[in-house]
Every structure is written in structure tokens, then in C-alpha cells.
Amino acid sequence: MQPFTYLRPASLDEALHAASEPGTSVLAGGTTMVDLMRGGLAWPTRLLDISHLPGLADVQTDGPVLRFGALARMADVAENETLQRAYPALVESLQLAASQQLRNAATLGGNILQRTRCPYFRNGVSDCNKRVPGSGCSAVDGEDREMALFGTSESCLANYPGDWGTALAAFDTAVELRSAAGLRTVKFSEFHLPYGEDPAAETVLRPGEIVTAITVRATPAGRASTYLKVRDRQSYAYALVSAAVALEMEGDMVTSARVSLGGVASKPWRSPEAEAALTGRRLSEAVSLEAGEAAFKGAKPRRQNAFKIELGRRVVARAALTAAKRI
Amino acid sequence: MNTITLEVNGHLHTLAVDTRTTLLDALREHLGLTGTKVGCNHGTCGACTVHIEGRRQLACLTLAVAVEGRAITTIEGLAAADGTPHPMQAAFAEHDALQCGYCTPGQIMSAVACVAEGHARSDSEIREYMSGNLCRCGAYPNIVAAVRRVAEDAAVRHVAAA
Numbered sequence: 001m002q003p004f005t006y007l008r009p010a011s012l013d014e015a016l017h018a019a020s021e022p023g024t025s026v027l028a029g030g031t032t033m034v035d036l037m038r039g040g041l042a043w044p045t046r047l048l049d050i051s052h053l054p055g056l057a058d059v060q061t062d063g064p065v066l067r068f069g070a071l072a073r074m075a076d077v078a079e080n081e082t083l084q085r086a087y088p089a090l091v092e093s094l095q096l097a098a099s100q101q102l103r104n105a106a107t108l109g110g111n112i113l114q115r116t117r118c119p120y121f122r123n124g125v126s127d128c129n130k131r132v133p134g135s136g137c138s139a140v141d142g143e144d145r146e147m148a149l150f151g152t153s154e155s156c157l158a159n160y161p162g163d164w165g166t167a168l169a170a171f172d173t174a175v176e177l178r179s180a181a182g183l184r185t186v187k188f189s190e191f192h193l194p195y196g197e198d199p200a201a202e203t204v205l206r207p208g209e210i211v212t213a214i215t216v217r218a219t220p221a222g223r224a225s226t227y228l229k230v231r232d233r234q235s236y237a238y239a240l241v242s243a244a245v246a247l248e249m250e251g252d253m254v255t256s257a258r259v260s261l262g263g264v265a266s267k268p269w270r271s272p273e274a275e276a277a278l279t280g281r282r283l284s285e286a287v288s289l290e291a292g293e294a295a296f297k298g299a300k301p302r303r304q305n306a307f308k309i310e311l312g313r314r315v316v317a318r319a320a321l322t323a324a325k326r327i
Numbered sequence: 328m329n330t331i332t333l334e335v336n337g338h339l340h341t342l343a344v345d346t347r348t349t350l351l352d353a354l355r356e357h358l359g360l361t362g363t364k365v366g367c368n369h370g371t372c373g374a375c376t377v378h379i380e381g382r383r384q385l386a387c388l389t390l391a392v393a394v395e396g397r398a399i400t401t402i403e404g405l406a407a408a409d410g411t412p413h414p415m416q417a418a419f420a421e422h423d424a425l426q427c428g429y430c431t432p433g434q435i436m437s438a439v440a441c442v443a444e445g446h447a448r449s450d451s452e453i454r455e456y457m458s459g460n461l462c463r464c465g466a467y468p469n470i471v472a473a474v475r476r477v478a479e480d481a482a483v484r485h486v487a488a489a
Contacts, residue, residue: 006329006346006392027393034349034388035369047346049393075382099459100446101373101437104382105389235458 002043008052012212015050016180020208024048028071029105031098032114040124041115041131051107056212061086066216070109070176074164075100077108088326089225089244090216093167096229099236109211111164112175112191113203117238118147118158129155129199137199139302146240149299149308151266156199157302159263160192161238166262167227169270170244172217179209188214192267202267221246221258224326228319229262230311239263241312243295245319247278249327254278259316261295264308271295274316283324285317292316331395335360336404344391351375351386354401362402362432366461373460376433377401383440402432405439414480415439418473426464434460438474447478 007024009015018024025044027033028051036042050056056071061082068077077083078094098106120126120138127136139147139157147157160166165188173188192203205211225246231237242262248255257278261269274295281287292313299309328343335358342357351368354360354377366374368387375386378400405413415438418424425431437460441447446456453474454467462470 001347004346006390027390030390030393031370031385031388034390038369047390051393099373100441100444100456101376101383101385101459102370102388105384235455 001037001040002045004037004045004047006047006049008049012050012053012056012178015048015053016178016208016210018046018048019210020180021046022207024208026050026210028107028110029073031102031106032110036115039122041122050210056109057107064218066218068108068214068216070107070211070213072108073104074098074106074108074111075103078103085223087216087222087225089167089170089222089227089246089323090164092227093163093229093244096227096242097163108164108214111162112168112188112214113205113211114162115202116158117161119143121158130158130202131200133198133200143304144302145304146238147302147305148266149264149296149301149305149312150261150269151194152300153195153199155197156195156266158199158266159238160265160267160269161263162268163227163229163239163242163262165192165268166239166242166260167244168214168216169260169268170225170246170258171219171222174215175211176213176215177205177209178212179206181208183212185215188268189270195266219246219248221248221256224249224323225258226319226322226326228315228322230315241308241315243312243316243319245316245323247283247320247323247327249283249324252282252284252324254281254283254324257291257320259291259295259320261312261316264296264299264312271316273297278320283320285321288317288320289313291320329392331392333358333391333395333399334397335399336401337398346390346392348391349387350377350389350391350394350399353391354386354399360401360403364429364432366430366433371461372430372433373437374430374433376436376460378436378440381440381443383437400436402436405435413439415442415473415477418476419470422469422473422476423466424469424473425462425466430460430462430464434462434470438470438477441474442478442481447474450475453478 023045060067126138229242246258257275259274277291277294364374366372
């Protein structure tokens with residue numbers, strides 16, 4: 001790990017001022033940042049610890065907009081009774097992520113900034129355009145079982161690993177970013193970048209900006225929602241495929257559907273194709289499988305990860321049927 | 328070097344650490360508290376589980392400078408002042424919930440928190456909420472039995488007190 005100066009600002013204003021200095025990274029729960037630094041994947045010369053700042057961990061779940069302070073801890077938000085009742089998909093995405101030790105430390109703001117688990121990125125030695133731009137992508141001719149099916153390019157096949165981010169993508173979500181220059185709000189669908197020329201560019205977060213809150217527009221679809229995650233082992237693993245589904249129903253007729261996919265895309269992935277296949281239909285097992293089919297129609301499998309298409313079709317279908325039971 | 332004061336098991340310790348020093352290394356290398364184990368050293372095995380302000384967290388992903396002023400409890404701080412083992416330590420011994428023992432301090436710290444959180448209401452819930460602690464000897468059935476015993480005893484005491 002490269003040497004760094006540790007800074008503990010006393011206020012958000014002080015933090016925003018300090019964040020603008022070149023070489024500064026923000027430390028919150030540390031579960032991502034310390035790991036990246038130890039792996040040689042982040043090398044700040046100044047580490048700005050915002051975990052003590054007051055007011056940034058508040059969570060508001062009443063009213064027209066849900067508001068999650070960036071420093072709210074995953075484990076605490078998973079216990080929020082209003083969310084458990086009205087937005088089970090959000091709660092399940094937290095409960096099924098990581099372990100309780102990590103959820104006790106990890107923050108919601110840091111969570112959406114976590115980086116891919118692609119082994120070629122993490123191992124620190126393989127050619128990887130995310131780690132060393134221009135060096136190539138080792139997954140193109142390598143092991144691709146865990147790689148993404150959507151939003152990839154020949155320069156990067158890596159998956160976005162987050163559960164919370166995948167669930168957020170099913171809702172009207174926004175991210176509040178603050179810097180010394182002020183506040184800007186970015187739609188969550190535009191917060192993560194699709195892979196373009198430079199796969200190292202993952203979010204629109206600018207140097208000197210700090211994620212201070214995540215907001216979700218309240219919706220009755222939250223109640224009939226679920227987050228289903230399928231893994232190589234029963235617990236404490238990243239998703240092979242996951243899906244968040246949120247529905248509005250009249251009887252067994254779907255009047256509105258929200259579907260997002262995890263474990264299969266370069267960023268949190270909304271599936272308008274699956275939503276269209278559900279909307280206006282009477283929900284049945286057959287219709288749910290049609291939605292799953294639609295969700296993966298545009299998938300680009302490699303040599304070893306085509307199994308995720310059939311798995312994903314069933315994950316979407318099962319999630320839709322589970323969500324519908326929660327009306 | 329940064330001079331920091333850590334509160335560990337109720338005692339204050341002043342030590343000089345590099346900013347890169349993790350809580351895990353501070354406990355083991357600076358304070359001689361080697362009960363907290365180094366396993367994977369990147370947050371995937373749970374061997375380094377400690378309590379920070381009563382919450383179970385991983386010492387390997389925690390910087391020592393970042394927990395100045397926060398109360399830390401390690402496996403060395405669980406037993407009563409007279410040396411009587413914590414009920415979870417006793418249950419692990421009684422249920423033979425270990426083989427080589429390397430993961431055991433982390434398992435026990437995690438298990439104490441698991442019961443305190445109220446996440447030990449069934450075997451399946453115990454397995455889910457203890458999944459961050461790996462045991463390569465595969466002592467899982469006996470670990471679940473030990474945690475269940477402590478959770479049931481705590482529930483009985485709760486009813487008796489009511």
C-alpha cells in the first residue's frame with residue numbers, strides 16, 4: 001500500500017474543501033477503499049475519512065422521496081421496518097450482499113462506488129484496461145464464466161458486482177453529489193458509465209466530489225417487489241445472476257413493471273424489454289418466463305457464460321411471480 | 328507515524344502507527360493481542376472479526392487511525408474479569424465447535440454479535456448470518472449448535488426476567 005496522509009475533517013464543508021486537493025480519496029466504511037489500496041488498485045496520497053461526519057447517515061423513508069444519507073450502513077438500513085414493508089427489494093438486496101461484518105461497516109454511498117470483482121482486474125498483474133488503460137483485456141481470450149452479457153466491449157467484459165445498485169436501478173433513483181462548488185444531482189441510470197473507449201471510467205463522479213445521498217421516488221410498486229440473487233454458494237458470494245422486480249397490479253393484471261438485472265452487465269442494468277413483456281399482461285408462469293426471455297434477448301455470451309441466459313430467464317420469472325404475491 | 332490512542336477491551340493504549348496499519352496489525356503486532364487472527368487479509372474469511380462499538384466488523388479492512396476514540400472488543404476481552412469464559416466460549420467447547428481452532432476467535436466474536444442482533448432465531452438464520460466466517464475444517468454443524476444453545480439460553484433468561 002502506498003503511503004498516505006490521513007485526514008479527519010470536522011465538518012462537511014471542511015471535507016469538501018479538502019476533497020478538491022489532487023491525490024485525495026474518500027474513506028467511509030473502508031470495505032472497498034482499504035481493499036483497493038492494499039491490492040494496488042487505488043493509490044491516494046491523502047485519505048479523507050468522512051465516516052465521523054454528522055447528518056450524513058440519516059435515512060428518511062416517509063414522504064414522496066426516500067432519502068438515504070451516504071453514510072447509512074447497509075446493516076442498519078436492512079433493519080428499517082418501513083422499507084421491509086414497502087420496499088422489500090431494497091432490503092433484500094442489502095441482506096443478500098456480503099456478510100454481516102461487512103454490512104456493519106459498508107455505507108450505502110460507498111456501495112454504489114464498489115468496483116468489479118473481475119479476477120483479471122483484482123489480481124494486479126494481468127493485462128486489464130481498467131487497471132492499466134491500453135494494456136488489453138485478459139478476459140477476451142481467458143476465463144469468462146463470471147463476465148457480463150450486457151454493456152461490454154472488446155476492451156472490457158467485467159461485471160458490475162453490486163446488489164444494492166442493481167435494486168436501485170429498478171426505481172426512480174438519483175445520487176446527490178457535493179463538492180466545494182456546490183450540489184448536483186445525477187439520475188442513477190446515468191451515474192455509472194457504459195464501457196466506452198476507456199473502461200477505467202466507471203462513474204460520472206468528478207475529482208473533489210463526494211456522494212452525500214441517494215434518493216428514490218416513492219412508488220406503490222415498492223411493496224410488490226423482490227430481489228432474487230442466485231450464487232455459486234448459498235450465501236456470502238457475488239451474484240451469478242440477480243434480478244429486482246417491482247410491480248403494480250390490478251387483480252392479476254400487471255399495470256406497471258420495473259425490472260433490473262445484476263451479475264450480468266457492466267453497470268446496474270434496467271431491462272425495459274422485460275418490463276414491456278409484463279406490462280398489460282395477466283401474470284402467469286408462462287408470461288413470467290416470456291419476460292425472462294425478453295430480458296436476455298440482447299445478451300452477448302462468451303465461451304463459458306452462456307449458462308447465465310437460461311439461469312437469468314428463470315431468475316426474472318421467479319422474481320416476477322414472487323413480487324406479484326406481495327400485492 | 329501517527330500517535331493514536333485505542334480503547335481495546337476497556338483499556339486505553341497509546342501507540343505510534345503508520346497510517347497504513349490496519350486495526351488487525353495494530354492489535355497483533357503493537358498490542359500483542361494475537362487472539363484476533365489473520366486469515367485472508369482482504370475481507371473474505373472472517374478470522375479477524377472484532378467488535379467496534381459493539382458491532383462485529385473486520386479488523387483487516389479497518390485502518391487503526393480510523394477507529395481512534397471507538398471502543399474495540401477482541402476475543403481476549405470476552406471472558407468475565409475472574410476468567411470465567413463467556414457463554415459463547417463455553418458453548419463452543421461444549422459442542423466441540425472447532426477442529427484446528429484458527430477461525431474460532433472470529434467465529435465466537437461473530438456469534439456473540441449474531442445473538443445480540445437477534446439473528447439467531449433458527450438454524451437457517453444462524454447459517455445465513457454466520458456466513459461471513461469460513462471454517463476450512465467444516466465444523467459448521469457444531470458451530471450452529473453452539474450458537475443456537477446460547478441464543479436459546481438468552482431467550483430463556485429473557486422470559487425469566489419478564
